[in-house]
Amino acid sequence: MSKATEVISPDTSAPHVGQVNGGHVHGDHLHDDHEHHDHIPKGITRWLFTTNHKDIGTLYLWFAFIMFLVGGAMAMVIRAELFQPGLQIVEPNFFNQMTTVHGLIMVFGAVMPAFTGLANWLIPMMIGAPDMALPRMNNWSFWILPGAFLILLSSLFMEGGGPAFGWTFYAPLSTTYSGDSTALFVFSVHIMGISSIMGAINVIVTIFNMRAPGMTWMKMPLFVWTWLITAFLLIAVMPVLAGAVTMVLTDKFFGTSFFDAAGGGDPVMFQHIFWFFGHPEVYIMILPAFGIISQIVPTFSRKQLFGYASMVYATASIALLSFVVWAHHMFTTGMPVYMEMFFMFATMLISVPTGVKVFNWVATMWRGSLSFEMPMMFAIAFIVLFTIGGLSGLMLAITPVDFQYHDTYFVVAHFHYVLVTGAVFSIMAAVYYWLPKWTGKMYDTTLAKWHFWCSLVSVNVLFFPMHFVGLAGMPRRIPDYALQFADFNKWISLGGFAFGLSQLIFLALLIKACKKQGEPVSAQVWDGAEGLEWEIPSPAPYHTFETPPVVK
């Protein structure tokens, strides 16, 4: 949370000539009161041509949620096949397509767009800006995304099926030994990358140029800080991913040998390039989550965030360290022992700033005045379960034991704890926190409680036993397994189905909220909430901060 809590009321009645919305200048509404001023375009063109950060935020969030359900449906296929040993439902080749596309959709289609949606909605409102700095590019960076995922999903219906080489697309499985759909996979990843880079540029330009007077760097809310650092990570590594997929494309279709030893290349070089992107990528998916939790915990503790400055520095050091740990994904590839040691020590080091964050949240709660509304419940679940994922991450950093954990379900358990109960839970916490501000109505809290408790129980039944089967020796990415893993896999699958169904409660809640059902809320919504976004009315008007507020 920022220290930017004292605000001189924004002068909302001032004339605002030249406020452009979809090419329409609101000249003739100059003297209307605020409600009537919100000239919101109607119909599909509102969404197609919108340059409004709130509309684009909504588009991103719904798109992410739909992709979450699509990727989740693929996870259901995976878990249904793994319910029992033996092949029952799908063929191994299709199973591999499911694991691959599930991963790609959840990473690039669900988690990243959801965070971009939250950035769009919140960053301008948190720093007192009227909109994102580059609104037309903002429209474009969203609207190329559905195309990218249509291409990716359509590849599943090609002869030979979609990509089946894992979301990490290791060469030469993705080059010489892959199907023709690889071309579609490469094209769609390029488009996703372009979208992410444009989104990141927009965030950086907005934060650098459009902060309200008095909103100094060290007064910025932590969500803004974490997203700023995330945006720099995105710009640094998305081009590396683009390079990797392009080399895969030319190796497969144009006769190059980047990753083929027969032509002087090296398949392990692919992994170095991929994980140079891939490791910062995992922080891209968790730093905004840290920001969200740092907004929510102080509100419901009714106490200022402990160690604001150390939170900022910890985030920055995590981001910097993320560039020098990539090869801990590759300990079994046969690196020299001194390289293994370097990457082991560097990886262990990351747990220090991450620990600082967790300690700061706990210290914020210590001697606060705690209440447990929905956002806080998700935030607490995040802290506990993300920490479990972080501790298993520390175990994975230890190279000699990583040889045993690597490519088993222990790793699957680890990254689902940090990504599902980490990133996804933080997104849900954010939605439950800011949704009343967006719609002006309190959502259905009974449904929210059902959603929370069903999700919390089922997600642990789903992912916790994966630690056990992984340690007992079950490799990941297999459609069929030895009999000693059968009991746990049954439970894991049942937990998976329950977690999937629980998200339908969330869908029902969101549909009700979007129909504007529920009790009206005040501008502040939560009695401990502080920050510029809580100064504007609920629901947030279509245009906010046309005249910048002054932050003392």
Place this chain on the structure above:
Amino acid sequence: MKQLTTVFAKWCSSIPFLLMSPLLFAQEASEEASSLNLRRGATDISGQVYDLHMLMFFICVGIAFVVFGVMFASMYLHRKSRGAKPANFHENVKVEIAWTVIPFLILIFMAVPAANTLIAMEDTSEPDMTVLVTGSQWKWHYKYMDSDVEFYSLLATQREQIENKFQKTDNYLLEVDRPLVIPTGKKVRFLITSDDVIHSWWVPDFAVKKDANPGFINESWAKVNEPGIYRGQCAELCGKDHGYMPVVVIAKEPAEFDKWMGEQEEIVRKAKEEEQRLLSMNMSMDELMKVGERVYNTTCAACHMPNGEGLPGVFPALKGSKMALEDQQGHIDIVLHGKSGTAMQAFSKMLSLKEIAAVVTYERNAWGNNTGDMVQAKDVNAVANGN
């Protein structure tokens, strides 16, 4: 709300106990393969790795207890419904330095034994014997570097068990036709490589997991203390049948190992003689088809499918294909040498002349391909020698 909080607090406080559970089971099940935890394994190194794992696990559980303990205490003590008033502090340099420095010291405490074990694991010098391990889609090949003995090791589980037609037996998916045999008490070095995509050779009981990279050779080693059968699996996604390429290693006492090795060398010598004898003989159509069907189903059916129709867009069909119907020379050639740039492997190393002759005959006469062609070992030999 108050009720919810208490339930939540109760539930969450059980997490550390859940974390402990592998440990409780580990003690009673240390001899048998645990279904909850790593195994201590059969080498000194795997024992060290296990100890390191348990040390890390305890430290993590300890950290979790402290952090969650403080958090749940404040959730209970400082909740609004109990009338808690918020304090005003929001920084404390001493505390912040302490919780940066203490974790750092804990890390150093972890790093020292980890580094020592790692150095020991990577020391492949002065082995007593060396085995070349080569992965290919979806089988392992073992070659003893000091002798002529080499063989492929394929999944031995019946197709019918995988398709749920037969009862699954104890070592379902963890059994092979020819396991690797090594002596106990000797430092055995493994050279690990691949013929096609990346595989990973993993025997949990040896704490050995090393990627098999095409075009490069990795090294690892094990000195097995106890005779026994040790099972593992491929650990790197390597395509369609990644789940179906197990590793089985039998460790025998040195004397027994030497006896086994002598027998194998004798078998290799006899097979070579047999091969020479077959060159001057013709096999009947029935015999060719019978041997061919067996070879096809163990070697070719994974990609080209038992019905010869392949997987459209991934693996080509043989049924009705131009090569299987017309180009006999090309057909023998592709089975012998593979086709570069595709998943089609060279089988000259894996199959005998007789087996290649039989499988080519089978492919040219099965599934309605009825060409009537018969291919004999000497025809294959002619193509192999470039005549």
